[in-house]
Amino acid sequence: MNRWAFLFFFSTTFLVAQEIPPEPWKKIEAQHLNPGLPLEDYTPVVVPNGAKLDFKIVDGIKVFHLIAEPIVWEVAGGLKINTWGFNGSVPGPLIEAVEGDRVRIYVTNKLPASTTVHWHGMLIPCGMDGVAGLTQPAIAPGQTYLYEFTCPTAGTFMYHPHYDSLTQEDLGLVGMFIVHKREPDITKRPDRDFVIMLHEWSIDVGTARPNAMGRGGFNILTMNGKVMPSTEPLVAELGDTVWIRYGNLSAMDHHPIHLHGYSFKIIGTDGGWVEDTSVLLPETTVLVPVGTTRVTEFLANNPGDWIFHCHMTHHTVNQMGGDFPNMLGMPAQEFDQKMQQLIPGYKTLGITGLKDMTQSGMLIPPNSIPMLGYDGPYGNTVIGGMANILRVRERTDHYRDPGPYVFPRGSMAAPATPSEMHRDAIFP
Ligand SMILES: [Cu+2]
Structure with missing residues (x-):
């Protein structure tokens, strides 16, 4: 092979090896899949204390309508705040879709300020990215914009404005966006799939307007917009495969969420899924950094009332x-x-x-x-804020809150008796 022939061979080989894969949505978009349906294609997520965004199907497309607006939000009995949210809630309602779904999301701006919505973590065309100034003009007060795209991959994503994020995200314009895998086989899905969005607020005592300029003085830490004891317990039955998905759009803090009684694996993030979960470290605390999501998985095999909470002690007080x-x-x-x-x-x-x-x-x-703290059957927990309870029971009434755990006789810590202390030579 002479020099020119070699160069020709080398460059063509090189070009073939460097072939660029198609955009992430291209392949699945071309399949024109039917809209994925709850129960048939996925097990719906449970949103403790939260709501889901309704959709209707028009010509095979799932149509949603988000409304950004000023709202009054009750963090817990005794504290109502004047803030901004989507469709009346903080965080905004969960958007649930299925991989391959074509979605049309209308965004109406009822705020006194311009806004946009960015679909955090979703691999979609750039023109739908929702970055004011860069990919679109900001949505002016009173305007309605339309975002339309195909959800290319299953995952745990978020949505929030990408315009004056400091003010708008801090005031509560945040939400979760879950795209399910298309899975007709129910045995391959989690039995219980929960989502919890973490947030933090700076609210001066006796006032009702969160201070977006708080710069670190965050004194209200919420799970799905509520502090313990207003957080709604998660309920599972023995043998259930449980997912708890977390998202964090707090202003300044990462939250290490610790679950008692279980070892779990972190099987997914807003970037995708772990391919081989056998290589993962078992964990009892999942760090959820700002601007990320984490999916934890465990088998419910330990009955009881298990608290889970941010392990930053300042985040479990009000x-x-x-x-x-x-x-x-x-x-x-x-x-x-x-x-x-x-x-x-x-x-x-x-x-x-x-x-x-x-x-x-x-x-x-x-x-x-x-x-505040949770008033349990044995007194107050003196832990509140970013905290909740996982209730695991042998059987439940369709996962309705079964109330406090009834401990098997002799299984609770109790005052030591003199004979016990004598037995083990303990002298208090
Ligand atoms: Cu925290």
Whole structure:
């Protein structure tokens, strides 16, 4: 082979090897699949405390309508906020679709500011990416825009404005977008599929407007817009394969969510799915960084009421946790007696920690929530905020909340008896 023949051979070989794969949506779009249907093609996701965005099918296309608008949102009994959301809620309703679905999403802007919607993690044509100024003009107040694309891959995605994100995402214009695998075989799907969106808010005590300029003073940490004990428990039955999908569009914080009683694997992100789950480390805490989603999977084999919560301790208290002076260990009795002459019922809080902030009847400014916590059958958890409970039972009534776990006799921690301590030579 002479020099020119070699170069010709080399360059053609090189060109063939470098063939560019088609755009991610091309192949599935060309198949013109029928819209995927709940139960037939996928098991619908459960959204604790949340809603789903309704759709209708027009000419084989799933049609959705998102409305960005000012809303009043109750974070928990005692705290209502004036904020922005989609279709009346924070986070916005879950959009559920199936790989290959053609979707048409109308976005109506009822905000006093311009906006857009970006489909976080979705591999779609650039013109549908929703970045104001770069891929489209911002949607002016009163305008309705149309986004239309084919969902190319199954996954756990999010949506949010891509215009003044600091204000708009922080005020709650965020939501989850789940695309299911087209799976007619029910045994290959998870039995329970939950989604939880993490968020954080800076709300000055006694006010109702979240401060988007809070710069780190986040004192309300939510799961699907609620703090514990207003978070709705997750219910599973023994033997269920359970997915908990998390998304985080907090302003500044990554959240390590720890689940008690289980070891799980992180099988997916907003970038896709793990191909070989056998190589994954077993985990009990999943770190959900800002701007990502995580899908955790485990087999429900350990009955009980299992708390799961952000492991950053400051994220499991509410407004009072960080907004109170440090009174730990203060001998405040005499001071309280004097104060009670001026303000009946006055009580210095925080002397033994946050427990006394969970008690009802304490003096707090209107429209504010102290350290709430869950009032369980054995007292208050003194953990609230970004927290919830997974209830696993042998059997349930169609996954209705079964209420607190009834422990088998002798299976609970209890005060040690003198004979037990004597047996093991324990001298308290
Ligand atoms: Cu956190």
